[in-house]
Amino acid sequence: xxERATLRLKAGRDRSLRRHHxxxxxxSVDRVLGDPQPGDTVVVVDEASRPMALASYxxxxxxxxxxxxxxxxxxxxxxxxxxxxxxxxxxxxxxGIADGDAVRLVFGEADGLPGLVADRYGSVVVFQITTVGIxxxxxxxxxxxxxxxxxxxxxxxxxxxxxxxxxLEPTTGVRHxxxxxxxxxxxxxLRFHVDVEHGHKTGFYIDQRDSRRLVAEHSxxxxxLNVFGYTGSFSVxxxxxxxxxxxxxxxxxxxxxxxxxxxxxxxxxxxxxxxADAFTxxxxxxxxxxxxxxxxxxxxxxxxxxxxxxxxxxAYKDLNLLALKLLRPGGLLFTYSCxxxxxxxxxxxxxxxxxxxxxxxxxxxxxxxxxxxxxxxLHFPEAEYLTGLMLxxx
Ligand code: SAH
Numbered sequence: 001x002x003e004r005a006t007l008r009l010k011a012g013r014d015r016s017l018r019r020h021h022x023x024x025x026x027x028s029v030d031r032v033l034g035d036p037q038p039g040d041t042v043v044v045v046d047e048a049s050r051p052m053a054l055a056s057y058x059x060x061x062x063x064x065x066x067x068x069x070x071x072x073x074x075x076x077x078x079x080x081x082x083x084x085x086x087x088x089x090x091x092x093x094x095x096g097i098a099d100g101d102a103v104r105l106v107f108g109e110a111d112g113l114p115g116l117v118a119d120r121y122g123s124v125v126v127f128q129i130t131t132v133g134i135x136x137x138x139x140x141x142x143x144x145x146x147x148x149x150x151x152x153x154x155x156x157x158x159x160x161x162x163x164x165x166x167x168l169e170p171t172t173g174v175r176h177x178x179x180x181x182x183x184x185x186x187x188x189x190l191r192f193h194v195d196v197e198h199g200h201k202t203g204f205y206i207d208q209r210d211s212r213r214l215v216a217e218h219s220x221x222x223x224x225l226n227v228f229g230y231t232g233s234f235s236v237x238x239x240x241x242x243x244x245x246x247x248x249x250x251x252x253x254x255x256x257x258x259x260x261x262x263x264x265x266x267x268x269x270x271x272x273x274x275x276a277d278a279f280t281x282x283x284x285x286x287x288x289x290x291x292x293x294x295x296x297x298x299x300x301x302x303x304x305x306x307x308x309x310x311x312x313x314x315a316y317k318d319l320n321l322l323a324l325k326l327l328r329p330g331g332l333l334f335t336y337s338c339x340x341x342x343x344x345x346x347x348x349x350x351x352x353x354x355x356x357x358x359x360x361x362x363x364x365x366x367x368x369x370x371x372x373x374x375x376x377x378l379h380f381p382e383a384e385y386l387t388g389l390m391l392x393x394x
Pocket of ligand 1: 277
């Protein structure tokens with residue numbers, strides 16, 4: 001490891017770093033001195049060679065370096081990584097985040113650990129590495145996660161397609177202990193099967209915990225439509241909340257089977273499971289003059305980068321327009337975007353446009369977003385990816 005390598009910024013390109021934004025983009029780099037290897041720690045200096053930060057070097061990524069620490073005296077070693085993991089877990093503990101055992105323990109930059117995400121499901125921790133800097137510290141990551149109170153299994157799910165940008169191969173498997181079967185996420189008195197090995201993300205959408213509770217609270221005696229159901233978690237929540245009928249749409253057969261498993265595991269009936277394309281099925285429901293009291297619209301990420309925002313907003317508009325048409329007067333729409341490239345402001349405008357075209361008036365009765373275990377640092381707004389609105393249709 002070449003600790004002395006230096007990355008010098010172009011004149012005037014130190015502003016975001018001075019505000020503690022943790023990314024150094026390739027266009028800001030004047031020179032790299034000392035031949036650092038991928039994942040090496042470099043000293044970032046301004047144009048006058050004044051040290052500003054220590055960062056991990058990613059020569060193949062447009063995010064050329066990610067800050068480990070603004071204190072340049074800090075040693076970036078296994079102990080540093082372990083301490084950050086312990087601190088992240090401790091912050092969640094102090095916040096008393098979850099009424100259950102499914103918690104995001106580490107959320108990348110928000111916890112000072114760029115490229116690392118770790119989710120806990122009871123005694124199992126599933127982590128994902130997406131950058132070469134933290135990849136080099138994998139053993140320390142595993143040891144630190146394994147040493148947390150009550151953890152018996154640490155599983156790696158580093159199979160996201162974003163790894164290739166950093167020159168990393170996909171890798172998954174048990175890294176500590178053995179994987180219990182099945183793994184459950186307990187939440188708000190419900191439990192959900194977590195497919196640690198093959199499920200989306202680390203196996204479950206922990207980030208919708210607060211919204212599931214809200215949907216449960218508003219489901220009593222209501223006809224509920226859950227679009228993009230996946231694990232059926234919103235449907236199960238609605239059933240527990242006393243919904244009079246539930247319809248779940250997903251284009252994936254296996255997802256609907258998972259929804260069924262989760263309904264059984266919670267001893268509830270989640271009604272109709274419809275395997276269909278959501279856009280087509282919503283149109284068909286509209287043509288059949290179907291209507292609902294509560295609709296949940298939680299599509300997959302529709303924009304992976306800024307270039308896809310236009311196309312994504314058209315899709316969001318289409319979905320929200322159709323959903324608003326299916327809502328009974330006084331009905332509630334819980335609508336989301338998990339595309340980081342679509343700001344909450346833009347999302348709200350898109351939904352407002354959909355309401356105009358649907359000829360419906362609606363009120364925002366609550367703004368929705370990431371729960372407290374997916375925090376957004378003030379100096380790193382990019383951490384925000386999930387935005388949503390709870391709307392009351394008039
Ligand atoms: N609300 C879910 C998470 C949604 S993930 C939960 O609480 O777990 C997105 C889901 O949308 C996936 O299950 C995927 O199979 C489904 N999907 C993707 N494109 C779709 C489409 N065009 N029509 C219907 N479902 C779709």
